[in-house]
Amino acid sequence: MVLHAKGRYAKRAHFDIPEGLWEEEHGREGFFGPVSHLYRHHPPTGWTDIEGPMRPQAFNAHKLPKTQQLGALPERVVMLYNDEVSMAVWRPASPPDHLFRNADGDELYFVHEGCGKLFTDFGPLNYCPGDYIVIPRGTTYQFAPTTPGNFFLIFEGKGLFREPDRGLLGQHALYDPTTIETPEPEPILETGTFQVKVKRLNQVTTITYPFHPLDVAGWKGDLTVWKISIHDICPVNCHRMHLPPSVHTTFVNDGFIICSFVPRPLETEPGAVKVPFFHRNIDYDEVLFYHDGDFFSRDGIGRGMVTFHPQGIHHGPHPKAIETTESKTDTNEVAVMMDTRQPLFVTQEAQQCGLADYWKSWQ
Numbered sequence: 445m446v447l448h449a450k451g452r453y454a455k456r457a458h459f460d461i462p463e464g465l466w467e468e469e470h471g472r473e474g475f476f477g478p479v480s481h482l483y484r485h486h487p488p489t490g491w492t493d494i495e496g497p498m499r500p501q502a503f504n505a506h507k508l509p510k511t512q513q514l515g516a517l518p519e520r521v522v523m524l525y526n527d528e529v530s531m532a533v534w535r536p537a538s539p540p541d542h543l544f545r546n547a548d549g550d551e552l553y554f555v556h557e558g559c560g561k562l563f564t565d566f567g568p569l570n571y572c573p574g575d576y577i578v579i580p581r582g583t584t585y586q587f588a589p590t591t592p593g594n595f596f597l598i599f600e601g602k603g604l605f606r607e608p609d610r611g612l613l614g615q616h617a618l619y620d621p622t623t624i625e626t627p628e629p630e631p632i633l634e635t636g637t638f639q640v641k642v643k644r645l646n647q648v649t650t651i652t653y654p655f656h657p658l659d660v661a662g663w664k665g666d667l668t669v670w671k672i673s674i675h676d677i678c679p680v681n682c683h684r685m686h687l688p689p690s691v692h693t694t695f696v697n698d699g700f701i702i703c704s705f706v707p708r709p710l711e712t713e714p715g716a717v718k719v720p721f722f723h724r725n726i727d728y729d730e731v732l733f734y735h736d737g738d739f740f741s742r743d744g745i746g747r748g749m750v751t752f753h754p755q756g757i758h759h760g761p762h763p764k765a766i767e768t769t770e771s772k773t774d775t776n777e778v779a780v781m782m783d784t785r786q787p788l789f790v791t792q793e794a795q796q797c798g799l800a801d802y803w804k805s806w807q
């Protein structure tokens with residue numbers, strides 16, 4: 445397919461948009477495939493009504509219930525899911541009194557609030573806000589909060605959580621590889637009654653031991669629990685062009701990716717677009733969790749909120765954000781994004797903490 449350029453358009457995408465026009469990126473395969481930039485007379489989010497299930501949605505995850513020790517799963521509240529991934533929130537009402545093992549999938553915990561210690565087969569890890577913790581499928585573990593109000597975001601996928609391909613940047617980009625932490629073995633040599641609850645096919649089997657199951661004296665290999673802080677991520681920037689969000693990818697899994705948005709300078713070249721361009725993410729559903737800071741492209745969205753933009757309907761910066769960003773030189777946002785290849789379903793629990801008028805927020 446040859447490239448075409450017709451009518452009024454910007455010579456460089458995301459730069460010197462022709463007066464009175466709005467740029468939209470219409471692309472495939474996330475931000476990797478064929479693309480056209482469309483220059484419109486109106487912002488594509490300037491709708492007056494949307495009827496049907498594709499309305500952009502927002503949720504206040506701080507309104508989800510804390511889960512009690514029910515003696516069975518779920519101890520987490522799933523908000524969005526498809527066949528390949530689920531995103532849940534877990535706000536433990538009290539420290540878990542049993543160990544847990546997930547046989548359904550690999551897990552990525554993001555610590556939104558609270559601190560504590562995670563005990564695993566491989567040894568313990570301390571955690572605090574901003575930590576990502578990767579727990580491979582089949583690992584036995586137990587969270588031990590040391591502060592009240594622990595709040596975790598949990599992604600469960602079918603494949604391993606992998607680091608993204610760094611391409612031309614090389615292996616030292618995105619973060620210093622030595623900032624990754626793995627546990628030191630610390631066997632717990634206790635006797636008593638210890639229960640491991642194992643989730644398989646979303647059903648729970650309880651296994652009881654007369655000794656503590658986390659009794660590993662040593663381990664070696666390349667499959668383990670590991671942790672990295674979102675605050676150790678060094679974002680890729682370009683002062684001349686607003687880069688696509690895929691440049692902020694932190695984890696890749698089967699059918700979805702997880703990206704991290706961290707404080708960074710905005711574009712400085714006069715004429716460069718500073719806010720995310722309008723697009724309709726045709727091949728991916730897009731979910732954002734706002735961890736901290738001011739989320740610069742969204743108005744009225746704060747800590748602990750989740751936005752959900754299904755593939756096929758436009759999104760882009762709020763009008764107020766475009767105005768305020770003009771005078772800004774940097775952003776202090778900290779957010780986690782999940783992009784999924786398959787469409788997501790919203791659970792009833794998520795609907796209950798939904799913000800009814802989010803889809804009108806571009807007006």
Ligand SMILES: [Fe+2]
Binds near residue numbers: 723725730759
């Ligand atoms: Fe997007």
